[in-house]
Amino acid sequence: MKSTNITWHNSKVTKEDRQQQKNHKSPVLWFTGLSGSGKSTLSVEVEKALYEEGVHAYRLDGDNVRHGLNKNLGFSPEDRTENIRRIGEVSKLMNDAGLVTLTAFISPYREDRDNVRDLFEDGEFIEVYAKCSLEEAEKRDPKGLYKKARSGEIKGFTGIDAPYEEPADAEIVVETDKYSLEESVELIINYLKTNNHI
Template sequence: MKSSNITWHNSKVTKEDRQKQKDHKSPVLWFTGLSGSGKSTVSVELEKALYEYGAHTYRLDGDNVRHGLNNNLGFSPEDRTENIRRVGEVAKLMSDAGLVTLTAFISPYREDRDHVREIMDEGDFIEVYVKCSLEECEKRDPKGLYEKARAGEIKGFTGIDAPYEEPYNPEIVIETDKMTLEESVEHIMNHLKDNRLI
């Protein structure tokens, strides 16, 4: 049951104050794509590059978050939506804290990703479509999940018997079946620099 006896308390330190202290903006880089497309791999390397550049960062990863915050959620459409809703709220808090936040989640539904965009301040949500063919993702199959899904051992697996809805207008597209890891990271870093976010 939701409580109606809650009041928002404002801080004397603003998001803008935190960004000024850190000397960069605090966008949320939302990595979306099929399992095995390279979301986690690219986000890990990008976070390292941002750290070396001097940016204050934090990375939220799909599997990691399901070990704690979202360990009570499964993979039904409803649970996937709630998973993304919670992560979106956490990412918004981290943006308010002045951090460059990287999130690596399949987040298969456009509506869920659009909802996260809507709760963010204007320009803070940067959708990064990690584009990779299903064939290549299946070849990589780093966790052996595609093999299990094809064998019927996993139901509702994105790309096999559950949908993935590609972004219509992502801010960034990286094609990990055509670009190297270094090229992918450089492409994103250039976007952040060109838009004066870091």
């Protein structure tokens, strides 16, 4: 059932006010890539680096969010789309709150990522593609999911029997199978500084 008879209630404190108070912008860094590509690992380290720079940041991770907000969703294409829609809306609230938001979600469909991008002003949505070959991601297999997918225990697994649509024009491409974690973090922090986000 959809909400009716609702009106947006404006605040007397703007996003710009909050950004000025925190002394940084509030972009959303949207980490996308295959399972095992290093999205979560990288987002954890970027969050720590931002904290050490005095930047107010918060990380939303795919598995963590499915423990609460999205625990009623499965992994069908429709549920994946709804998962990303909800995270996009939460990210928009955090953007308005003046926080740098890091999200680590496979988010396999380009259209879903583009729909989230459309929620933000130009330059606020930064797509970070954790680029990693399927072979390397499968070799890492930190959660043992590829093994289960190959044996048929998991159906509709991204990269095996469900698609992953690579970003067409990501702001940041991090080849996590070629660069060290430290080099990858530095690449992202430098991007944020060069583009006056922090």
